[in-house]
Structures are given as C-alpha cells and as structure tokens.
Amino acid sequence: DTAVSQTPKYLVTQMGNDKSIKCEQNLGHDTMYWYKQDSKKFLKIMFSYNNKELIINETVPNRFSPKSPDKAHLNLHINSLELGDSAVYFCASSQGFYTDTQYFGPGTRLTVL
Amino acid sequence: AQTVTQSQPEMSVQEAETVTLSCTYDTSENNYYLFWYKQPPSRQMILVIRQEAYKQQNATENRFSVNFQKAAKSFSLKISDSQLGDTAMYFCAFMSSGTYKYIFGTGTRLKVLA
Numbered sequence: 001d002t003a004v005s006q007t008p009k010y011l012v013t014q015m016g017n018d019k020s021i022k023c024e025q026n027l028g029h030d031t032m033y034w035y036k037q038d039s040k041k042f043l044k045i046m047f048s049y050n051n052k053e054l055i056i057n058e059t060v061p062n063r064f065s066p067k068s069p070d071k072a073h074l075n076l077h078i079n080s081l082e083l084g085d086s087a088v089y090f091c092a093s094s095q096g097f098y099t100d101t102q103y104f105g106p107g108t109r110l111t112v113l
Numbered sequence: 114a115q116t117v118t119q120s121q122p123e124m125s126v127q128e129a130e131t132v133t134l135s136c137t138y139d140t141s142e143n144n145y146y147l148f149w150y151k152q153p154p155s156r157q158m159i160l161v162i163r164q165e166a167y168k169q170q171n172a173t174e175n176r177f178s179v180n181f182q183k184a185a186k187s188f189s190l191k192i193s194d195s196q197l198g199d200t201a202m203y204f205c206a207f208m209s210s211g212t213y214k215y216i217f218g219t220g221t222r223l224k225v226l227a
Contacts, residue, residue, distance in 0.1 A: 033215075041152075041202060043217040056214055090158060101148070102215065104158035 004105035012111045021076045021108045023091030032074035035090040081112045115140045117207050119218035126195045134190045134221045136205030146208045147188045153201040195225045
C-alpha cells in the first residue's frame, strides 16, 4: 500500500545513454513533482504536473522531459546522460497544487559513469 | 526571491533529551506554508510537521513541535524525548501560494546518541 513509489531505486549507466525513472502514486492526488537532490543534499524542484498539465518547468536542461500518461503517474526521461546528472531523484505528490503537504517517494539514485 | 536557511549543518543529542533545529526564511509574501521533512538513511522524505502562516498557534505532532515567529521569519523544530530513530537529515521547506513551488533549506544532520 505504498503511497508514492519509484522504480528503479538504483540506476547505474554510462554517459550518453537515455534512461527513464517511473513514479506512481495511489493517493488520488492531483499534483506530482520531480526533485533533484545533489551530493550536498540540496533539494531542488524540477517539474510539477497538475492534472496532467505541466505547471512548473524549472531551468533544467531539455534533456530532461517529464511525461504523465495519467494523473497517477509521472515519469522522468533523461536523454544523453552526463556525469553531472548523478544525483538522487525524488518524485512527490500532493492533493492540491499549492497549500498541501507533499508526499515523497523513496528516491532513485542515479549514477552516471 | 524566497530563501530558506538552516544554519546548523550538524547536531547531536543524547537519547531522551530535547533538541531544537533552527530555520529562517525570507519572503515578502503573507500567505505561505512551512514544513519540516525528515530524511533517514533510507532516503525517503517524510513529512514531520506543517505550519500555516496565517495560524498563530504553533503546530505540534506528538514529540515534534515548532516555534513559529512570523515577524522574525523563524521556524524552529523542537524534538522532545529524542529517540535513536530520529537520527536523520532534517529539511525545512517553504511554500508560497504566489510562486507555486517549494523551496528547501540545505538540511541539518541530526544524530541521536545512545
């Protein structure tokens, strides 16, 4: 009965590859987010989807593309991976777009070699 | 632009004692929310407590309570009767209804000693 799940938990890949991280929430929430946590633990929002519409698209490289097939899923695709993409990526969801508590997934540790 | 500052990179506390983690923020907005999240070694971000800026009463959640000083833009977290399971990174977060995004502090690593 996991609320927000992500797959995979660990991802090791070579530079230049394309990879995807999947996120699913079973809370019935309308909004989902992707965060990047760097090696210094700093957490920064990347994208937010509200009812399948992109609401925030922070200044991340266009190699990163979120895709939401329905409001329970928000997948993150990364093309042409670079060393600097190594980080932990968190998916989160909340009922409303603002004012509501966000529930985070367990994170995906991406290592680019 | 909003900012969130956690000035204590690391703290430690003896089991069963009380510890306070500090957080300050900067905003020109009047309506916003503040959160404390816990990140244990398992990496998952867990909501600890939340405070609405329009509420004067400090939020409490079991052993966790906050000291919210709106004028001073301060939002500290007090953990009473510390337990070994409280060992984690703690993040303070600010959310504004104007910018529609969350801003996190850099975190405080708390270690509870047996």
